[in-house]
Amino acid sequence: MKKIVVFGAGLSATYLISYLEKNAEAYAWDLQIADRDLALVKSKCRSSKTTCIEIDISDSIAVRKLISGSSLVVSMLPASLHINIAKECLSQSIHLATASYLSEEMKELDSEVKENDLIFLNECGLDPGIDHLSAMKLLDGIRNEGGEITEFESFTGGLIAPDCVDNPWEYKFTWNPRNVVLAGSGGAVKFIHKGQYKFIPYHRVFRRTEVVSIDNYGKFEGYANRDSLKYRETYGLENVQTMYRGTFRRLGFSKAWNCFVQLGATDDSYLLPHSKQMSHRDFINTFLPFHPTDSIELKLKSYLGIDQDDIYLWEKLESTGIFSEELIGLDKDATPAQLLQCILEKKWSLKESDRDMIVMWHNVTYLKNGEAHGVESSLVCKGQDRQHTAMAQTVGLPLAIGCKLILTNQISDRGCLLPIKPEFYTPILKELEEYSIVFKEKRL
Amino acid sequence: MKKIVVFGAGLSATYLISYLEKNAEAYAWDLQIADRDLALVKSKCRSSKTTCIEIDISDSIAVRKLISGSSLVVSMLPASLHINIAKECLSQSIHLATASYLSEEMKELDSEVKENDLIFLNECGLDPGIDHLSAMKLLDGIRNEGGEITEFESFTGGLIAPDCVDNPWEYKFTWNPRNVVLAGSGGAVKFIHKGQYKFIPYHRVFRRTEVVSIDNYGKFEGYANRDSLKYRETYGLENVQTMYRGTFRRLGFSKAWNCFVQLGATDDSYLLPHSKQMSHRDFINTFLPFHPTDSIELKLKSYLGIDQDDIYLWEKLESTGIFSEELIGLDKDATPAQLLQCILEKKWSLKESDRDMIVMWHNVTYLKNGEAHGVESSLVCKGQDRQHTAMAQTVGLPLAIGCKLILTNQISDRGCLLPIKPEFYTPILKELEEYSIVFKEKRL
Numbered sequence: 001m002k003k004i005v006v007f008g009a010g011l012s013a014t015y016l017i018s019y020l021e022k023n024a025e026a027y028a029w030d031l032q033i034a035d036r037d038l039a040l041v042k043s044k045c046r047s048s049k050t051t052c053i054e055i056d057i058s059d060s061i062a063v064r065k066l067i068s069g070s071s072l073v074v075s076m077l078p079a080s081l082h083i084n085i086a087k088e089c090l091s092q093s094i095h096l097a098t099a100s101y102l103s104e105e106m107k108e109l110d111s112e113v114k115e116n117d118l119i120f121l122n123e124c125g126l127d128p129g130i131d132h133l134s135a136m137k138l139l140d141g142i143r144n145e146g147g148e149i150t151e152f153e154s155f156t157g158g159l160i161a162p163d164c165v166d167n168p169w170e171y172k173f174t175w176n177p178r179n180v181v182l183a184g185s186g187g188a189v190k191f192i193h194k195g196q197y198k199f200i201p202y203h204r205v206f207r208r209t210e211v212v213s214i215d216n217y218g219k220f221e222g223y224a225n226r227d228s229l230k231y232r233e234t235y236g237l238e239n240v241q242t243m244y245r246g247t248f249r250r251l252g253f254s255k256a257w258n259c260f261v262q263l264g265a266t267d268d269s270y271l272l273p274h275s276k277q278m279s280h281r282d283f284i285n286t287f288l289p290f291h292p293t294d295s296i297e298l299k300l301k302s303y304l305g306i307d308q309d310d311i312y313l314w315e316k317l318e319s320t321g322i323f324s325e326e327l328i329g330l331d332k333d334a335t336p337a338q339l340l341q342c343i344l345e346k347k348w349s350l351k352e353s354d355r356d357m358i359v360m361w362h363n364v365t366y367l368k369n370g371e372a373h374g375v376e377s378s379l380v381c382k383g384q385d386r387q388h389t390a391m392a393q394t395v396g397l398p399l400a401i402g403c404k405l406i407l408t409n410q411i412s413d414r415g416c417l418l419p420i421k422p423e424f425y426t427p428i429l430k431e432l433e434e435y436s437i438v439f440k441e442k443r444l
Numbered sequence: 445m446k447k448i449v450v451f452g453a454g455l456s457a458t459y460l461i462s463y464l465e466k467n468a469e470a471y472a473w474d475l476q477i478a479d480r481d482l483a484l485v486k487s488k489c490r491s492s493k494t495t496c497i498e499i500d501i502s503d504s505i506a507v508r509k510l511i512s513g514s515s516l517v518v519s520m521l522p523a524s525l526h527i528n529i530a531k532e533c534l535s536q537s538i539h540l541a542t543a544s545y546l547s548e549e550m551k552e553l554d555s556e557v558k559e560n561d562l563i564f565l566n567e568c569g570l571d572p573g574i575d576h577l578s579a580m581k582l583l584d585g586i587r588n589e590g591g592e593i594t595e596f597e598s599f600t601g602g603l604i605a606p607d608c609v610d611n612p613w614e615y616k617f618t619w620n621p622r623n624v625v626l627a628g629s630g631g632a633v634k635f636i637h638k639g640q641y642k643f644i645p646y647h648r649v650f651r652r653t654e655v656v657s658i659d660n661y662g663k664f665e666g667y668a669n670r671d672s673l674k675y676r677e678t679y680g681l682e683n684v685q686t687m688y689r690g691t692f693r694r695l696g697f698s699k700a701w702n703c704f705v706q707l708g709a710t711d712d713s714y715l716l717p718h719s720k721q722m723s724h725r726d727f728i729n730t731f732l733p734f735h736p737t738d739s740i741e742l743k744l745k746s747y748l749g750i751d752q753d754d755i756y757l758w759e760k761l762e763s764t765g766i767f768s769e770e771l772i773g774l775d776k777d778a779t780p781a782q783l784l785q786c787i788l789e790k791k792w793s794l795k796e797s798d799r800d801m802i803v804m805w806h807n808v809t810y811l812k813n814g815e816a817h818g819v820e821s822s823l824v825c826k827g828q829d830r831q832h833t834a835m836a837q838t839v840g841l842p843l844a845i846g847c848k849l850i851l852t853n854q855i856s857d858r859g860c861l862l863p864i865k866p867e868f869y870t871p872i873l874k875e876l877e878e879y880s881i882v883f884k885e886k887r888l
Binding site for chain 1: 637644780
């Protein structure tokens with residue numbers, strides 16, 4: 001029996017746990033799931049052979065004891081908690097897998113991990129995760145046929161299924177709302193376009209979008225991620241002329257979202273005085289010039305230069321309830337970003353029957369025999385309901401399959417890894433197809 | 445003889461040194477001026493009795509020795525260097541005076557300074573400095589007559605004299621250009637207006653200006669400083685309904701400057717790759733969308749929504765030379781803000797004969813016997829030439845007079861002080877009038 005310990009039984013762990021349970025008998029896995037909330041663990045485990053454990057992750061002795069004798073540890077905890085688990089795995093010579101970004105402190109363990117003949121797999125969820133798997137398969141395929149990549153674009157969006165749309169943004173929070181509210185903030189966005197470095201300040205990001213059509217699903221708009229150049233070396237694209245990575249929303253989202261950015265309502269750097277007592281309307285008025293009689297609606301239109309007849313934009317803003325006299329309702333003063341999140345959660349939280357939708361799209365241009373070619377690769381994946389989201393599935397399954405590959409000795413590479421080599425992407429993408437997670441390629 | 449040591453002989457020290465020299469004999473002062481550049485010190489000293497000293501400020505033993513036996517030390521060095529001098533002054537029981545903002549670390553010395561019966565005078569230049577003196581005189585005057593202050597606005601601008609204007613911005617750098625390029629950045633601007641807290645994000649600051657007329661000098665526009673509320677307690681304005689502090693420019697400046705802000709050209713947070721080899725034009729193009737044939741001028745107009753017939757805005761942008769093929773010419777890669785500064789310095793540096801102009805304006809509304817009253821107080825002050833600027837005069841003279849007050853035992857207060865009490869503002873403002881630095885009051 002190979003012992004596997006999974007830390008964290010939250011939303012993103014649902015499909016991972018279910019996959020590991022399903023395969024436990026065939027592969028002789030002793031599965032142990034630990035969370036600070038034992039009831040949550042029990043609700044996620046279907047097999048009587050799985051051990052459910054309550055744990056305080058800050059109790060390092062309990063953690064050490066729990067993972068003792070394991071072959072593999074999976075951490076589905078918040079990213080900042082991985083490093084202590086990683087160090088414990090290193091000292092006990094246990095493989096580790098997470099869906100989170102490879103952190104600087106994790107990177108520092110790389111040589112020790114290699115020396116101990118271990119695999120610490122990172123970024124093996126959706127984004128990061130399936131984006132790496134699918135991009136590398138596409139890029140390697142082109143390179144193997146003698147193509148030279150000149151341009152690479154990649155977008156991912158966590159959206160709502162078209163038949164569940166009930167607001168004019170065609171959007172709901174399907175993942176961490178805080179990340180959505182803060183998206184794009186924290187420094188200039190950078191990318192490379194036709195050989196030129198390009199930089200966009202935060203307050204312009206949502207006005208520099210690109211429209212992409214995906215067969216049968218219509219049009220999406222993409223805005224740029226903070227650092228499109230991050231994976232240039234990882235993907236072997238040092239000489240590429242265009243590299244642009246971003247986030248998908250439905251058309252018109254970004255222009256409307258930009259109103260919040262322009263107001264300063266997404267600022268997370270200061271506490272708004274007296275915001276505990278504020279109504280939605282007061283909150284918006286905080287960012288508008290004072291006037292004794294003019295309405296907040298008119299002041300907003302005038303301040304942001306919103307045309308009187310721009311009904312598409314206006315209905316989006318109105319639909320969020322920002323003009324309501326309702327109290328925001330946080331129990332202490334908060335930052336503008338926290339307050340905006342609270343207001344939006346009232347309208348943008350998933351209903352029980354709501355189904356989310358993941359959309360991923362890569363676009364590659366390359367030269368072959370002196371001629372330019374293009375290829376698009378796209379994925380659309382829908383969830384079942386609020387508990388069984390496409391997001392949870394596409395985060396949990398690649399990681400679970402990655403775990404199986406490690407446990408069945410199919411990975412030859414060692415160290416702190418990203419799933420960018422064929423030994424990862426070929427079997428994971430193939431098995432994901434069984435779950436209807438299928439990329440469609442289209443030659444241009 | 446009372447020994448006075450002045451650290452720093454740069455532009456802002458010119459008038460201070462000259463004032464102290466002029467009064468040295470009458471008051472029996474032994475004046476010693478120290479700078480790392482001995483030639484600079486010698487160029488500023490007119491009297492043979494003044495001691496000129498070359499010093500390395502990082503050599504704490506030399507500093508200790510130099511100030512030994514002094515009655516007063518004046519620091520005209522960059523603000524970050526004050527604290528070490530302050531600690532040395534404290535240990536040797538010497539008074540200290542600077543024109544810089546009272547820092548947190550300086551504040552921490554307050555009780556020790558008091559215990560040693562010392563005065564550490566801060567913020568006694570122009571802004572901060574004359575703004576405090578004149579505001580407090582105005583506010584105390586109203587309060588002494590039984591008025592209750594309801595609104596307070598205050599603006600200061602370092603500008604160019606109208607007859608020296610030779611660019612459509614009606615602006616040149618008369619002080620530290622870096623501060624001008626970074627003005628407003630670093631967090632949301634906050635103020636209070638008619639009892640409501642208001643917040644403006646950096647990218648909107650230059651579009652929320654207020655127009656002010658000053659008799660004989662025409663109109664100015666003011667944009668908000670970072671934290672208008674900073675002096676609310678200092679000025680005794682805790683219950684005021686409006687408090688707004690800002691910076692004056694000539695009309696149209698802010699709208700044009702906002703173009704740089706919108707582009708992201710004032711960002712100081714990252715180094716622009718290959719900027720060492722960039723032309724002015726390349727620099728601007730960095731922030732604009734790629735196009736194989738469209739001109740940078742047209743892309744800029746389209747991107748920022750500049751009307752084709754907005755000639756006032758366009759002539760400002762063109763006049764800076766931003767569309768020139770000329771190399772920027774820095775010797776290493778720099779931040780956008782540093783590059784923009786370098787481009788603007790080519791056009792906005794003072795010519796030898798250029799005269800600068802300081803404009804300061806306070807506007808106070810108050811209730812007296814149940815009736816609302818208003819009063820404005822304004823100062824306009826012009827320099828002589830590039831070496832003898834109004835800025836240098838209005839920074840140096842208040843501090844020099846402050847030194848005289850300390851040395852002649854006219855200040856009863858002790859500790860880390862701001863010049864906000866009558867014992868400071870009455871004699872300093874009175875003596876400044878001899879130098880034609882005169883506030884005009886106007887009842888509204």
